[in-house]
Amino acid sequence: ETGVTQSPTHLIKTRGQQVTLRCSSQSGHNTVSWYQQALGQGPQFIFQYYREEENGRGNFPPRFSGLQFPNYSSELNVNALELDDSALYLCASSPRGGSMYTQYFGPGTRLTVL
């Protein structure tokens, strides 16, 4: 059984640029959630996708957007990067979209904005 994978591992961008992060969900999972983890903080929920539709969103501006594909892989896009966007971005998959389902996390993408 393949776990959650994310690419790239590390990324360096400059302010104002755009970035796309990718995630492959665990086999059999149709729900993907994205989290931002700033240094020394807990993960903050960005949004979740269930069967290719956005299924919940946290307190993040519209320049954070996403997609889920028919194979349940997902992308996180961030436009107009700001210095405060520097963080570890975590993707998590779960077998369903309900609150009782365990989320399984990938290793994350470390984004640095200069």
Added chain:
Amino acid sequence: AQSVTQLDSQVPVFEEAPVELRCNYSSSVSVYLFWYVQYPNQGLQLLLKYLSGSTLVESINGFEAEFNKSQTSFHLRKPSVHISDTAEYFCAVSASNTGNQFYFGTGTSLTVIP
């Protein structure tokens, strides 16, 4: 809205000593509770979870946590820690009315001293 408070940001403990990592949550509805562990430069791994039933839940590596509804707590304990337990520990809550979002605490850094 839900929130999670981890009362200790850092916990140093000697090897083979017992440890308790504290977690309190705030919610007006039924909750599901999780503990995740994060090793350096890695994603989050599920340690244990409480969904319903017995209030005492155990992990395969000797950790246990007890759901206390009256005190809104879900403290994590281990009777004898090992060097390999050194990591960041996150408590998380999801609720029956949030659907999809996990709320994480700010984490507790456990350092096991030889």
